[in-house]
Amino acid sequence: MTVNAKTSQSAGNTWRDLPAAQQPEYPDPEALRAVIADLESYPPLVFAGECDQLRARMAAVAKGEAFLLQGGDCAEAFDGVSADQIRNKLKTLLQMGAVLTYAASVPVVKVGRIAGQYSKPRSKPTETRDGVTLPVYRGDSVNGFDFTEASRIPDPERLKRMYHASASTLNLVRAFTTGGYADLRQVHAWNQDFVRTSPSGQRYEQLAREIDNALNFMHACGADPEEFKTVEFYSSHEALLLDYETALTRVDSRTGQLYDVSAHMVWIGERTRQLDHAHIEFASRIRNPIGIKLGPTTTAEEALRYIERLDPEREPGRLTFIVRMGADKIRDKLPELVEKVTASGATVAWVTDPMHGNTFEAASGHKTRRFDDVLDEVKGFFEVHKALGTHPGGIHVELTGDDVTECVGGGDEIFVDDLHQRYETACDPRLNRSQSLDLAFLVAEMYRD
Ligand code: PEP
């Protein structure tokens, strides 16, 4: 790669002298450089103006005037770029969004873990099966899922495949969300169908009936707002592979500022959030709305330093803290963070990720999560904010629109013995369609309490 100080990308390269965790070791640096040069020439996947719009929406979340629904796969896969899979995921998110909008009576900002979520940080660099040890799978953007030596070698060409997979996914998402498919009445009809057919459906009948009445009332008044026909939907992923993210970081011609145009929002994960390392430096240079995952060891002092580094202007919407403590820790750990951040005068958005602190290995060997733990962490999150008078800003969940069997529990209960039936995730266990809708109705109930 020619890092010309005058190129638009150069200002996004300030992280290069710092330690960067979780980066692949490519066997051929020349091949990587050629790929980066190609990526730098590709068109943006999103516009800077759209990132600004999401930042404004996130400002409403931070101020308590909107709720964030962020969800999608733990790891997208190249062979998952199909109309069915994308549609099912989107449909599930839209259904959840409709329930939450009504219950919370505030706008729900909808952001997918989609169109770029191809890279995974891992706890261990290797994986051993039947006495054979190989490099771990790091996501389709890095190496192959197959447990063979050849497939686990990092291949920079995969970065280009990530770009193209993201582009096709985003294209379909844009078509679905603006082309009539996402009409609110249609989404509500899907929810009515869920309430009718799911084993726990009667529990949600009243809420579904209220939504129905509200829509009928609007219709009877002759209201047919444009807002019902299309949906604002944004893309997000973990900004993990800094070569890729930097190659897609461009100067916005309107403002002269840098935007990572690989997604509207990017977040920094629990394993790469070291304050003096590369990922935080990269995030500090771009204007996109930024999330940081905060695990149970996060101190209030660290949280304040993230604000100094990433949100020095104290701009609501710029910074989102995505808290993932675990159901057993959130009630102990979160209050101090929220109190000290609030006292500092910063207006960040607080979002709960009730998935990553609640993962365990079942006796069958499957990595799984209990639906009840997920729900309990969300409950704890709401309790903490209620006690402090602050705003529970949203949920960040791993889900799919398909009927997989990866998490146990839920209204249509999945048991440990069922896990093998449709365990399809390339990384962490996701809520299936019915568990996701259960969660939306239950969170909606919490919001109203
Ligand atoms: C993830 O979101 O898939 C993830 C790895 O999360 P965390 O960084 O919170 O562990």
Ligand code: MN
């Ligand atoms: Mn995950």
